[in-house]
Amino acid sequence: MKDAVDHGCCIVLANKKPLTGAYEDFQNLVSNFRRIRFESTVGAGLPVIASVTRIIASGDPVSRIVGSLSGTLGYVMSELEDGKRFSEVVKTAKSLGFTEPDPRDDLGGMDVTRKALILARLLGQQISMDNIDVESLYPSKLGPDAVSTEDFLENGLVQLDKGMEERVKAASSRGNVLRYVCEIGSTRCQVGLKELPKDSVLGRLRGSDNVVEIYSRCYESSPLVIQGAGAGNDTTAAGVLADIMDLQDLFQKPA
């Protein structure tokens, strides 16, 4: 990709991996901002990166981004509020096609962490995956190295029910709900469960929609909020096509 960009080609990405390796690789690609777009790497077609870029371009410093960027974990956490068991909800999510074939790929938080890293780097943080504090929803003793997918689904998941139920109840007793969020400040980046007020934008989230809250000088007390479907073939493809149209505008000869 670096070679392609250096030869004057344009790149539009939906794949997060090329942007989440070494910081230098990210910087080398993205510094060619007239030849690269990657909206669909975060929230599919939702205009998250376009909006963050616009705010930064306007000279309005972004101080914080908080987001629920996994439709799968958004669905799971909102279902738990109704008193359902964690193991049940994860199995239902799997049967609805919301999870990866091995749900641990979602529950471990790596997908959210990649999105968080792209946003953190957009805000100027020169960090890598290793620098992000990530909370996995399963312990390493139930990880893929120790337990097969089938065994995890049959016997592993139920071991997590009690702990999760207690956390949901404790949050509820304080008028809060649990959400699996990424939180990016000017110098830190965290991914994991967070207690949030029931009547906040993130607390009210139901189903598999993504939500991103952007705080800046202009959006200080009340954030800029972008919400909608953050996954799916259609919206991902639409995001890629919008990026292509955006890039081609840059190269049209002015009339």
Place this chain on the structure above:
Amino acid sequence: MKDAVDHGCCIVLANKKPLTGAYEDFQNLVSNFRRIRFESTVGAGLPVIASVTRIIASGDPVSRIVGSLSGTLGYVMSELEDGKRFSEVVKTAKSLGFTEPDPRDDLGGMDVTRKALILARLLGQQISMDNIDVESLYPSKLGPDAVSTEDFLENGLVQLDKGMEERVKAASSRGNVLRYVCEIGSTRCQVGLKELPKDSVLGRLRGSDNVVEIYSRCYESSPLVIQGAGAGNDTTAAGVLADIMDLQDLFQKPA
């Protein structure tokens, strides 16, 4: 402005009036899409026009836009839910600096209608202000031609309390709230009060934030939502500056 654009100049607008006159004038200006930007005409710096334009560019047809695009009327309608009187709420909004010097400039809906017209024209509707169905929150017998601003504030407003209270109660009995919204479909455009479920995005809106829901093929059942401060010097100026940066990108010589 048409002359300036024809001479190759670029234009960035925060003023809605040049885009809400005759349809031909709008078309003449906006057809030069490489030389005009007008994000701050709708929702100040909120990326509403940028997002609608992105969705249209991606080939995803926008079927409907519903928005609360007046911070003033958003504040007024959400305060009424707590049982406050309409006349009181409007006077409080005026004392907080949320309204124009004559609050009828807000209550009549003209400002929202101009924003709705710009969005409707973006969606391809070849309409003018006259074609939009607008509900004013005061009758013509209390209009500026009949009653002075002072008289309206002292004696006119209270005449509206009973009717508004009844509408708020009727909506509440159905689990709904009233919001002053614009609704733009593929062939129609309406501005006025609408009953909406309490727990919808628009129904949950409090205070003076703007909200826009965009429905398209990709965002069919669950819309793309953009929410945040839609007025204020800072965010309007930031929107104008982001537009200027966006335009200058188009004219930089590719390396």
